[in-house]
Amino acid sequence: MPGVEAPIVQELNIDAVAPGTIARLWLQVISDGLGQPVCIPVLIARGTLPGKTLGLTAALHGNELNGIPVIQRLFRNLDPLRLSGTIIGIPVVNAPSFLQQERLYLDGRDLNHLMPGRPEGSASEVYAHSVFNSFVGSLDYLVDLHTASSGRVNSFYVRADMGNPDTRDAALLQNPQIIVHNPPSDGTLRGAATLRGVRSITLELGDPQIFQKNLISAGLTGIQNLMVHLGMTEGVIVPPVQAPVLCRKSYWLYADEGGILTVRPNLTEFLEKGQRIASVRNIFGDLVKTYDAPEAGIVIGKSVNPVNHSGGRILHLGVV
Ligand SMILES: [Zn+2]
Structure with missing residues (x-):
């Protein structure tokens, strides 16, 4: 296959990534019915200076795609030699459903209601547990990228706990059309990560199963704003063209x-x-x-x- 070789790993070891480099990995999360590894793609950018660890996740619902090029472009534009801290990007969290072009996991359940999963649980709970425990514990911040479900369309909006100053700042830096104050709810990736002390927000970027250029650009700008705000990269915070509507x-x-x-x-x-x-x-x-x-x-x-x-x-x- 063309491109850089990405090794299969059983766990994410950030310390194994040399400072000033970006690693591409296939993380094995489960085995399928043939006993073959089921892997998710992971990018880890490790800076040369200490700083925050930021997680970026997309396609937790397998047909919600706009977040994938956001993460790809962010890493493509990133110079790890000028990065403080670490970025962990998972462009496709729910690999089996991504391949099926479906929102829900293979057993018909919603991974974003099952976090942090259970190691002894059902197929979806085991998958959720494996993914969650592979990376969430090492994060300071998490941005989870979603879209509308099939048959529906979304504006560009953010769900965040606006009562928490850190997640409030993170939400405002996204320059969305709308921000919904939404304390983290049980079972979501955002909610479960928040319970582990990770400052987490959810980005809702438009519509399912398509790429929308303007929303992808907007999502990228918002995350880059957050990185500048957190001191991870140098740059200028792009202000909103129009203030978001706070709900x-x-x-x-x-x-x-x-x-x-x-x-x-x-x-x-x-x-x-x-x-x-x-x-x-x-x-x-x-x-x-x-x-x-x-x-x-x-x-x-x-x-x-x-x-x-x-x-x-x-x-x-x-x-x-
Ligand atoms: Zn979703």
Whole structure:
């Protein structure tokens, strides 16, 4: 295969990476049904001076791809001789689901509800445990990169605990369109890492299973801002073109009526209480039900799939 050879390793040993270099590794996390190693790609940049350790993860949901080129470009642009501290990048955390082009793990479970996993658990729990314990313990900061799920689209938004000064700064440095204050919840990579003392934020970069150039650039700029802020690299912090909208909470609105769903507002559009947001028609074209905003807010994400079973999602409303 072309390119630099990457050895298979059983564990990540940062001390084995020479200062001022970038290592490329295949980390074995489990074995498959043939007894073959299942590996994830890992990049480790070790600086020449002491500093923070920053973790970057993408494709924990296997069809959420925009974070992959963010991590690739960050390492491509990085001079480890001018780096203070260490960066660990995992461009594909959920390798089996990435290959299947699926969000969920092979057993149908969501790895981002199972962290930090269990060594004696189910297939997904064992995978989660192996990945989590391979790198999270060595981090000071973690940025976990996601997108919307299939059938939906997202703005560029950050989920972070805005009550913590460190994660608040990290969120603001991303220059997103929206920041949702969201104390870390159980089972997410961000939540489990936070419980281990790692300052963690989640970036939601657009839409699933595609690369979106503008969002990839925006994600890269935000992480580079964080690195400058943490003293890991020299440079200038790029200010936001427009201040992010800060939401104190957010929630999804659901359609209780099945049928053909049309969601009206655009991403990042401000809604007034009572504003019409969606309609459901039966397959003959008759209007069956309409939905209005229950309170004022901003559209963080929305459904773009017209085929709506009862209980389907309409839009993700952020409340300022
Ligand atoms: Zn995700």
